[in-house]
Amino acid sequence: MNKVQHYINGQFMDSSCGEFFENINPMNGKILSQVALGREDEVNAAVAAAKAALTGEWGQMKLNDRIAMMYEIANEIDRRFDDFLEAECLDTGKPYSIARHIDIPRGAANFKVFADTMKSHAEEVYKADTPDGRNMLNYSVRKPKGVIGVISPWNLPLLLMTWKVGPAMACGNTVVVKPSQVTPTTTSLLGEVMSKVGVPAGAYNVVQGKGSVTGNLLTSHKDVDAITFTGETKTGEMIMQACSHGVRDVSLELGGKNPAIVFADCDMEKAIRETTRSCFANSGQVCLGTERVYVQRPIFDEFVEKLKESASKLKLGQHNDESVDMGPVVSAAHRDKVLEFYDIAKKEGANIILGGGAPKMEGELANGFFVEPTIWTGLPEDATVVKEEVFGPCCHIAPFDTEEEVIKMANDTNYGLASTIFTENLDRAHRVASEIESGIVWINSWFLRDLRTPFGGMKGSGIGREGGHYSLEFYTELKNVCIKM
Numbered sequence: 027m028n029k030v031q032h033y034i035n036g037q038f039m040d041s042s043c044g045e046f047f048e049n050i051n052p053m054n055g056k057i058l059s060q061v062a063l064g065r066e067d068e069v070n071a072a073v074a075a076a077k078a079a080l081t082g083e084w085g086q087m088k089l090n091d092r093i094a095m096m097y098e099i100a101n102e103i104d105r106r107f108d109d110f111l112e113a114e115c116l117d118t119g120k121p122y123s124i125a126r127h128i129d130i131p132r133g134a135a136n137f138k139v140f141a142d143t144m145k146s147h148a149e150e151v152y153k154a155d156t157p158d159g160r161n162m163l164n165y166s167v168r169k170p171k172g173v174i175g176v177i178s179p180w181n182l183p184l185l186l187m188t189w190k191v192g193p194a195m196a197c198g199n200t201v202v203v204k205p206s207q208v209t210p211t212t213t214s215l216l217g218e219v220m221s222k223v224g225v226p227a228g229a230y231n232v233v234q235g236k237g238s239v240t241g242n243l244l245t246s247h248k249d250v251d252a253i254t255f256t257g258e259t260k261t262g263e264m265i266m267q268a269c270s271h272g273v274r275d276v277s278l279e280l281g282g283k284n285p286a287i288v289f290a291d292c293d294m295e296k297a298i299r300e301t302t303r304s305c306f307a308n309s310g311q312v313c314l315g316t317e318r319v320y321v322q323r324p325i326f327d328e329f330v331e332k333l334k335e336s337a338s339k340l341k342l343g344q345h346n347d348e349s350v351d352m353g354p355v356v357s358a359a360h361r362d363k364v365l366e367f368y369d370i371a372k373k374e375g376a377n378i379i380l381g382g383g384a385p386k387m388e389g390e391l392a393n394g395f396f397v398e399p400t401i402w403t404g405l406p407e408d409a410t411v412v413k414e415e416v417f418g419p420c421c422h423i424a425p426f427d428t429e430e431e432v433i434k435m436a437n438d439t440n441y442g443l444a445s446t447i448f449t450e451n452l453d454r455a456h457r458v459a460s461e462i463e464s465g466i467v468w469i470n471s472w473f474l475r476d477l478r479t480p481f482g483g484m485k486g487s488g489i490g491r492e493g494g495h496y497s498l499e500f501y502t503e504l505k506n507v508c509i510k511m
């Protein structure tokens with residue numbers, strides 16, 4: 027049986043207590059591997075290794091050498107592309123058609139973009155007069171924050187973990203990563219990359235385990251200097267509380283209930299194509315994905331019919347079938363959660379335009395955690411699936427008449443992560459984009475990413491922005507030095 031181990035101080039190891047938990051293949055419900063369950067010994071050892079590395083070879087490394095190492099890590103990920111692809115798809119159930127173009131390439135890009143940021147980032151310098159007729163020079167310098175705890179989710183495991191590890195290490199920090207218990211493998215595989223590249227021991231550490239056990243030990247550890255977390259909003263609230271002890275900084279990228287706003291003057295083909303992606307890609311398990319669609323009344327019926335037609339063409343199946351668009355959701359528990367939301371929508375009176383249950387799959391896929399792509403209409407704005415994040419392949423479509431009305435509906439949520447707007451009237455696009463309460467707005471597109479831009483949510487969708495130099499704000503301590511001239 028395969029094992030997934032911790033990676034601590036440059037070594038792979040089991041837990042001292044010898045405990046393991048099962049990693050299940052979402053495509054067929056079979057055991058993929060046994061995963062070491064990290065407890066106090068492992069978290070303490072990983073944090074100690076990370077702390078020691080700050081003053082050892084890693085901490086003393088010259089900036090140019092560290093930047094070069096970021097590129098070497100990226101190149102080694104590219105060299106082992108197929109290993110990462112297979113591991114990620116087996117853990118998550120997502121098809122090659124997604125992981126090949128999104129998850130794995132971003133694993134490498136997340137190291138390169140912050141190597142480039144460190145190379146090109148300029149600091150501030152101010153020259154000013156002083157009262158005695160002389161002057162002073164003020165300049166800023168950045169220092170690594172220290173040991174960064176990285177807690178990552180299961181929907182884009184490698185992408186979202188390296189989105190934090192890349193900048194953290196580029197800035198000279200050391201990291202202790204606690205991946206989701208349902209998608210452990212690529213985080214440990216990255217340990218093999220670190221060893222191969224010769225990253226000094228202790229710079230990158232992985233402790234496998236469950237959030238409430240291992241994660242909690244990490245977020246409450248006194249020698250962890252900051253926590254960067256991606257996951258559910260309620261988990262973020264618990265982590266923020268844990269970080270308050272010792273007043274440690276926290277970056278939170280949380281849940282969303284993202285609206286798509288489709289005006290009558292939109293390019294219909296583009297709106298249908300992009301909304302099909304934003305609702306159903308990755309089996310709807312993308313924080314930036316759409317679960318609420320608002321369509322201007324003149325084109326409402328046409329849009330519903332065309333989105334139904336587009337979604338009904340999605341092929342569900344095995345990860346390594348290149349023609350497959352959608353795999354299962356990540357776990358039996360998440361499948362049950364999504365199907366419960368489907369039942370609630372039905373009970374609350376939804377018109378089920380498409381799906382609404384679990385598909386009949388053939389062969390061993392019959393034991394997989396598949397759910398149907400689902401489209402509802404006819405629910406009120408306070409309906410459960412219109413208000414709560416389902417995090418599955420589903421959306422509710424509602425009509426609207428005026429710009430003012432749809433902006434009000436779109437903003438009527440505790441979340442504020444992402445939104446999409448479809449219109450060919452650019453004045454309207456910019457006007458509506460400025461009124462939408464979300465950290466990210468895509469116009470006539472979805473999930474287009476320039477990694478230098480500020481990424482993050484407002485309201486219940488998070489605290490802070492990461493991306494480009496914004497990540498430096500979180501992963502470094504900024505110091506001001508004043509010299510009298």
Ligand SMILES: NC(=O)c1ccc[n+]([C@@H]2O[C@H](COP(=O)([O-])OP(=O)(O)OC[C@H]3O[C@@H](n4cnc5c(N)ncnc54)[C@H](O)[C@@H]3O)[C@@H](O)[C@H]2O)c1
Nearest residue numbers: 178179180205206237241242257258261279280281282313
């Ligand atoms: N904003 C973003 O960029 C973004 C990206 C991806 C996912 N998400 C959100 O993440 C959620 C899905 O991911 P998930 O189910 O893995 O989220 P989750 O909150 O259940 O778990 C996320 C991580 O936190 C750990 N964890 C759980 N409880 C913890 C605790 N008490 N202390 C420390 N760690 C703990 C888990 O083990 C996992 O590693 C969705 O809500 C989705 O919207 C947000």
Ligand SMILES: O=C/C=C/C=C(\O)C(=O)O
Nearest residue numbers: 181189311312313314475
């Ligand atoms: O599921 C959420 C996806 C988040 C994506 C990013 O954080 C990114 O593209 O950098």
